[in-house]
Amino acid sequence: MKLPERAAVIDASAIAHNVRTIAEYVRPAKVLAAVKADGYGHGLMTAAQAALRGGADWLGVAHIAEALQLRAEGIEAPLLAWLHTQDTDFAAGIEAHIDLGVSGWDLDPIAEAANVLHEPARVHLKVDTGLGRNGATMADWPELVRRAADFKNRGLISVEGIFTHMAVADEPDRRETDEQLEAFHEALAIAERHGIVPDLRHVANTPAALSRPDAHFDMVRVGVGVYGHSPFADRTGASLGLRPAMELRTTVANVKTVPAGQGISYGLTHRVEAPTKLGLIPLGYADGIPRIAVGAPVLIRGRRYCSAGRVAMDQFVVDLGDDSDVEVGDEVVVFGGESGIEAAEWGTAAGTINYEIVTRIGARVPRVVVNAEPSL
Numbered sequence: 001m002k003l004p005e006r007a008a009v010i011d012a013s014a015i016a017h018n019v020r021t022i023a024e025y026v027r028p029a030k031v032l033a034a035v036k037a038d039g040y041g042h043g044l045m046t047a048a049q050a051a052l053r054g055g056a057d058w059l060g061v062a063h064i065a066e067a068l069q070l071r072a073e074g075i076e077a078p079l080l081a082w083l084h085t086q087d088t089d090f091a092a093g094i095e096a097h098i099d100l101g102v103s104g105w106d107l108d109p110i111a112e113a114a115n116v117l118h119e120p121a122r123v124h125l126k127v128d129t130g131l132g133r134n135g136a137t138m139a140d141w142p143e144l145v146r147r148a149a150d151f152k153n154r155g156l157i158s159v160e161g162i163f164t165h166m167a168v169a170d171e172p173d174r175r176e177t178d179e180q181l182e183a184f185h186e187a188l189a190i191a192e193r194h195g196i197v198p199d200l201r202h203v204a205n206t207p208a209a210l211s212r213p214d215a216h217f218d219m220v221r222v223g224v225g226v227y228g229h230s231p232f233a234d235r236t237g238a239s240l241g242l243r244p245a246m247e248l249r250t251t252v253a254n255v256k257t258v259p260a261g262q263g264i265s266y267g268l269t270h271r272v273e274a275p276t277k278l279g280l281i282p283l284g285y286a287d288g289i290p291r292i293a294v295g296a297p298v299l300i301r302g303r304r305y306c307s308a309g310r311v312a313m314d315q316f317v318v319d320l321g322d323d324s325d326v327e328v329g330d331e332v333v334v335f336g337g338e339s340g341i342e343a344a345e346w347g348t349a350a351g352t353i354n355y356e357i358v359t360r361i362g363a364r365v366p367r368v369v370v371n372a373e374p375s376l
């Protein structure tokens with residue numbers, strides 16, 4: 001297949017494989033695959049279809065708007081959306097049978113929309129057990145549960161789930177995870193006292209799914225692992241049995257020999273010490289390559305080379321050394337595929353994490369989907 005000049009090659013079978021791998025690990029818990037943020041940059045529908053092919057029971061997004069897009073594209077699987085504003089179209093969500101995360105203020109407008117539609121809203125009550133973002137605090141939880149029980153008795157909502165989100169599960173030794181789980185059990189007990197015993201208790205993100213069986217409950221909500229990446233600083237995706245679903249690749253746009261002392265890119269923050277060859281890689285921060293990444297790897301002709309100097313809007317430079325046989329037109333893999341380069345390495349070079357690297361690959365880079373199920 002002839003690829004575009006720059007491409008994020010998305011291997012749909014890797015996504016399916018990763019979901020299958022995680023599902024086996026967490027069985028009998030169900031799997032919600034997070035496909036928010038355009039499927040972590042892989043493409044919303046590509047990620048959704050491949051995750052379902054791999055056995056995902058649910059799909060999760062942040063915004064109802066993202067869930068509506070999935071419904072518009074024909075996805076019938078259960079969907080959960082958990083981050084709302086006062087401008088969120090709750091009625092559209094209820095009509096499209098999208099389950100709604102509820103943290104507090106949002107319960108009233110959701111019940112109101114259900115009342116107007118004469119259709120109960122399906123909600124998952126969210127408790128903040130320590131992350132400090134969304135969800136009712138433990139202090140506010142009894143009141144949220146009481147209001148939910150009231151709306152439930154009036155036929156305006158059904159409580160399908162209770163959930164929380166982990167703060168430090170990527171560092172398995174931290175005790176805060178135990179504290180969060182204890183608080184979650186307490187929140188479940190409080191809900192039960194109000195007659196709320198939902199089928200779906202869910203807590204675990206990818207790191208908790210892979211490191212804390214006691215956090216599996218009825219369902220895990222996994223994102224980064226679905227795309228083949230490790231949530232742990234000291235583990236690779238491959239060592240967890242996961243396959244990277246995105247390969248970022250292009251070809252070498254220019255090669256030239258420069259003398260000792262040559263400065264590289266804006267600010268001349270890097271100078272070569274000896275005569276060397278430089279390769280020009282036609283991807284930059286407009287494509288999601290972080291400007292501050294320093295010394296990050298690429299693979300050309302089976303060898304790793306490191307970026308040198310600042311990443312610019314459209315391009316960056318790699319130092320090829322003085323004996324390189326790299327030529328203009330050679331294939332470059334920035335990360336993923338068979339390269340062995342993990343997006344996490346670019347994350348480390350840029351002071352961020354693999355999540356951000358793959359999610360921010362820009363719209364200028366075409367996604368080329370391979371190994372998708374043949375459409376009938």
Ligand SMILES: *Cc1c(COP(=O)(O)O)cnc(C)c1O
Binds near residue numbers: 082165204221225
């Ligand atoms: C994004 C998200 C997840 C998935 O997290 P990963 O670390 O990518 O597995 C799970 N739950 C919630 C609420 C999220 O926002």
